[in-house]
Every structure is written in structure tokens, then in C-alpha cells.
Amino acid sequence: IFDLFIFCRLVAHDFMDFDRNDSKNPMGPDGCFDPFHPANAGLPDDLWCEGCLLTNLYVSKYYERQISRADFWIACANAVIRQTSVNNGLDLRDTFEWGRVDANSCSGQGNRLPSPRGCSQTED
Numbered sequence: 001i002f003d004l005f006i007f008c009r010l011v012a013h014d015f016m017d018f019d020r021n022d023s024k025n026p027m028g029p030d031g032c033f034d035p036f037h038p039a040n041a042g043l044p045d046d047l048w049c050e051g052c053l054l055t056n057l058y059v060s061k062y063y064e065r066q067i068s069r070a071d072f073w074i075a076c077a078n079a080v081i082r083q084t085s086v087n088n089g090l091d092l093r094d095t096f097e098w099g100r101v102d103a104n105s106c107s108g109q110g111n112r113l114p115s116p117r118g119c120s121q122t123e124d
Contacts, residue, residue, distance in 0.1 A: 003044075004084070005080070005084075006043065006044060006047060007047060007073075007080065008077045009042075009043065010033060010047055010048065010073070011029075011073045011074060011076070011077040012077075013033050013039070013040055013043070013109075013110075013113060014028075014029055014030065014031065014033050014070070014073060015029040016112070016113050016114060017033075017106070017110075017112035017113055019112060027103070027106060027109060029070050029073070029074055029100050030070050030101060030102060030103035030106065031069030031070035031071075031072070031073055031100070031102040031103065032070075032102065032103040032106035032109065033106060033109055033110075034107070034109045034110045037110025037111070038110065039111075039113040040109075040110055040113075054076070058072050068099075068100050068101060068102045069102045070100035070101065070102050071098050071099070074096070074100065075096065078093070078096060
């Protein structure tokens with residue numbers, strides 16, 4: 001069974017590598033993560049890959065409509081959050097903005113993730 005919460009973790013790992021001070025390669029929500037970096041350990045190999053359930057859905061329904069992988073990932077995570085919140089109270093549909101651009105490579109992505117030692121790792 002596909003684990004929706006694990007997918008939300010993938011999406012978080014995708015957007016938490018954002019660095020607004022890096023004008024050449026800010027990363028962020030770009031539909032890319034490094035599955036081999038230790039910071040991404042625990043994300044299953046079959047979460048996003050050729051032939052995987054969610055990848056197949058994206059390719060068959062959304063890729064041809066020119067919806068970026070990054071937008072698809074965020075939209076899916078928003079849907080999970082809505083469906084699992086009390087009375088669907090966390091509906092992020094009205095705040096969603098389209099237009100994220102996919103990255104084909106994100107070398108060093110895992111190095112930008114905050115360490116799991118506390119919230120101070122994410123504050124600028």
C-alpha cells in the first residue's frame with residue numbers, strides 16, 4: 001500500500017533544500033531529491049521511480065498537460081494534508097500557486113537539509 005505520509009516526507013525534503021542566498025542554484029520545490037544522500041535515508045526506492053505508482057499517475061495524467069513534477073508533488077502533499085486533517089480543516093487549495101520548475105539534477109540537495117537536531121536549523 002502506498003504510504004501517503006512518506007510521500008509528504010519526500011515533498012518536504014524537496015522544498016527544505018531551498019537557499020534564498022544562492023542565486024545560481026536556490027533549489028527548493030523543484031521536483032528533485034537525491035535518493036542516495038544519507039539525509040534522505042528511509043525514503044523507499046519505489047516512492048518515485050520509473051514504473052512506480054505515483055510516477056505512472058503523473059506521467060499518464062499530468063506530464064502531457066505540462067504540469068511540472070514539482071507542482072504535482074506539492075499538490076499531492078496538499079491533498080494528503082487536507083484528507084488527513086480533522087474535518088478536512090487544512091485545505092490549502094486556495095493558497096496553491098502553479099509554476100514551479102523541475103530540476104533534472106540536484107547534486108548536493110541532501111547537504112542543504114536541516115539536521116534533525118531542532119527547529120533552529122531552519123531559521124535564517
